[in-house]
Amino acid sequence: MTFSTRRLSLLAVPLLLVGCSSASKSADSAARAGSTAASSMSAGQPMPAGQTMAAAAVPTATAKMVCGEDIMGKVVQVLKLTKKPATTTTWANQLYTCTYALPMGPMVLSVKQSKTSAAAKAYFTSLRSTLGPTESLVGLGEGAYRTTTGIAVVVKDNMTLKVDTTRLPAVFGPEDQKRTDLSNQIASDVLGCWTGDE
Template sequence: MRLRHTAALLLLPLLAAAGCGSGAAPGADAAPPAASSPASAAAAPSSGAPDRPSDATSMICNPYFRQELAGALGTDITQPLAPTWEKRVYSCEYHYAGASMTLSVKELPDAATALAQYDGLRGSAGAVTDLNGLGEAAYKRADGTTVVRKDSFVLTVDVAKLPETFGTPPRSRADVAVMTATTVMICWQEHSS
């Protein structure tokens, strides 16, 4: 049973991510905005905080990614996304019936600064479980929230406001966080090629 659950968890993001870089989302009239990879965005010269997030970062709150995530979770949001960009952190809250999940990306000037940021978050998170094969480093907190470091970015999928099980079919909120983070990583990888 556990093997089937793990296999399903791994396959869903792959299926959901198939549309990340494949043009317009089903039913959409316009093509999705071009997205840059985290690596190419990190390579761009930076003087202070940029006035807007990179295309790779803003992908976490765009309508195409929202549709992919809704398909993977088997449920859609109940309120429009309202992204914010403040102090190099881009975030949006996915509101569901009686629950919510927040996705955020912290853009750092370089990979070394991202590593320091990630290590600081990990050090203050209490007991964590390392997640191998997700980004360059990743961990899961006790509440299921997943944090991933990739290039000069730190992605957080905060599921603390989700019930213990969520989605259709029902999954643990920790599995929802890992699946969401995996989908982001796959989309970023698709856009880097």
């Protein structure tokens, strides 16, 4: 079964309600030791064909959006939380990870920064083979898929986003929210920030 375009468009509606701040879209070139000019592009700006990004000493501003105020606000909005959840972050092997300590369990957002778009697509494909059965998601990034257990993965330019809700209950909350829907929703919200869709 393929994730329908209609359902995806419904998931994207909150993007119209809470836009991503322009401040968070600005790349912080000073925070990227050893990066090329390609790595100082603004979020949502595609990498020129054939351009290579050097390994970064710190995550890019684009990667850090998964733990920024805009995505935090969307998490609070979607889950109808009364306060912001605590987060913890890690950075290793060009993988930035942000773990949200939600009342119902941890949700993990991670972004793999690859040197090229081609390398990102290769990582995106290899990751899929480790997750068990998946189905394609239509209309997200340059490719996307999800699992039936609560993982959504999207590739955009040289970034691969993974939203993992597998440690949440399958269904939770007074409105019987599904963790699979949550992973798709948050992936859509992050892509909205990356591409500037508000």
